[in-house]
Amino acid sequence: MSFAELLDHVGGMGRFQIIYAILLAIPVFMMASHNLLQNFTAATSEHHCHVHININNTPYTNLTGKLAAKDLLRVSVPIDSNQQPEKCHRFVTMQWQLLDSNAIVTNLTELETEPCADGWVYDKSIFTSTIITEVRESSAGNRLGKGY
Template sequence: MKFETILEEIDGFGRFQIAILILLCTSRMVLPCHFLLNNFIAAVPPHHCDISTLEKSSEELFRNLTREQKLTVSLPVREDGEPKSCEMFAEPQFQLLSNSSNRTDLPTVWCQSGWVYDNSTFISTLATEVQ
């Protein structure tokens, strides 16, 4: 007996077969979106240590500094000039305001009070929400 004759005997392509086909096709169309979703919610935007606790503890020293100067005295930089993501100086290094050369041998510690994220590309990601 051929498959076509069996289909004719059981009334062909009915409601059950159409429902199964729709369920299978719907899941196949949605699945790529789930794979792409991870590209957006799991992105880690550029970030650096939060230096707000340093500003509060040394308020009189940080009062007249610009944001860039505060970052200069608080965070070590990578070779490309961007602040390191997970390190900060053990103590503010005010001598770096006049001479930014010898930065590699200064004592550093891991971030003490979290991170500050650049939200220009992504407003909210898993990395920025779970600290």
């Protein structure tokens, strides 16, 4: 005896089976929207290491308050192959010579770098907040004792 024959034998598809199927379908429809939500809340924004400014023993001590953000980023974070700031590394010491247009820098890959230790800075022009930025900022804040 097949399932179709058994269903016909007990009375076919009745009101109970229809209500039961509808009630089971409601959570399935909710899960579809929940799965699509990840496309928006888990977006990864452009980011780079948090810049630490160590002005001790530098010839540009009087300029650090006057430099543009992109110049400070240039001397603290290496540039990747796409001419964008490196996402996971920063220079160990500020590379002030990179601001001098007349300076000759032979090989930028030989400059000493370190992993991001103080967290990241995110570009918030597209997404002001995502679960990725929230988790990373809170974990960096806990590690540094800052309570973001």
